[in-house]
Amino acid sequence: MRVGIASLDDNQRVALWESAMELSPAQRAITILAAHLPTVPFDALQRWTLVGRDHALLLAYRSQFGEGIQVEGRCQACDTKTQLAFTVSDLLESSSDTLKAAVYCIGSRDESGNQYKHQHTQASLVDTDVYVPSYYLIAFSGNEYRFRLPTTQDLVLIQASSSSSNNSGGITTKHVCERLLDQASFNDLCAVFADKHSQGSATERTKNEREQQDKGLESEEQKAWTSTLDALEQEMLRIEPLTIVSLNASCPECGAQTQHQFDIGHQYWALLAADVEKQLWDVHILATAYGWSSDAILSMSPARRRQHIAMVIS
Numbered sequence: 001m002r003v004g005i006a007s008l009d010d011n012q013r014v015a016l017w018e019s020a021m022e023l024s025p026a027q028r029a030i031t032i033l034a035a036h037l038p039t040v041p042f043d044a045l046q047r048w049t050l051v052g053r054d055h056a057l058l059l060a061y062r063s064q065f066g067e068g069i070q071v072e073g074r075c076q077a078c079d080t081k082t083q084l085a086f087t088v089s090d091l092l093e094s095s096s097d098t099l100k101a102a103v104y105c106i107g108s109r110d111e112s113g114n115q116y117k118h119q120h121t122q123a124s125l126v127d128t129d130v131y132v133p134s135y136y137l138i139a140f141s142g143n144e145y146r147f148r149l150p151t152t153q154d155l156v157l158i159q160a161s162s163s164s165s166n167n168s169g170g171i172t173t174k175h176v177c178e179r180l181l182d183q184a185s186f187n188d189l190c191a192v193f194a195d196k197h198s199q200g201s202a203t204e205r206t207k208n209e210r211e212q213q214d215k216g217l218e219s220e221e222q223k224a225w226t227s228t229l230d231a232l233e234q235e236m237l238r239i240e241p242l243t244i245v246s247l248n249a250s251c252p253e254c255g256a257q258t259q260h261q262f263d264i265g266h267q268y269w270a271l272l273a274a275d276v277e278k279q280l281w282d283v284h285i286l287a288t289a290y291g292w293s294s295d296a297i298l299s300m301s302p303a304r305r306r307q308h309i310a311m312v313i314s
């Protein structure tokens, strides 16, 4: 399905900020997308892959705030502030061919057909079918298994079960593998690992594992699931490089390199919060002076709003 991702007006941005303020980062990211993609049902957004979600957030960011992204970090060697500047297009360029082919820009070319570079804001058309998870094959010891990329729904379930009291050890890597592998592949791997590590009777084994857990040691089976998850994660990154966006900043003081992990949901929210704060100051000034409603002030053209504010504070 092709849908447009366009910018939000002042009223919509304030409404989005208000509705997403109290949410977890995962739910907030989906709420931002729902505002930019009103025709896509909320639960469909939650079933998108996390990388699909971040890809759509990049397009939403570009439509709202433009190409430029600036991130501040700290040097790991000397703690000096470092600045990283890059563009949405840079990041989209690092995505898989599948994601690249899914974006159709609106008004992205000039009259002679040249692509605009680093233009202000840009609305996009995107084929959201590429955000729906599909299965890939991965081989372990000569056998093939089917897995998919993680979704927001996975994240929510994993967070819920790791915080529930009846699971004090938190979510195990086995549970994460169970969600990402298809049922048959998961069952096959369960059988392989149980075979490999079965020594003595079942009760004896459980007792040994308990003792190991008490000592904080991983059982052989747990180790097998951990290495399975590591392999899945590496394969995910190969299939979809946008899964993790790592950026290197060189320190202006000591020259050391520091790696930053970039989170588009966090970046979008920081800019939205700063923007909304400005909007609310305008509302405060004009509502106090004229008694106009917040809605009326936010709907006003920027030129008229600035003129009124100039009159009030002169």
Ligand SMILES: [Zn+2]
Pocket: 075, 076, 077, 078, 079, 080, 251, 252, 253, 254, 255, 256
């Ligand atoms: Zn430094």
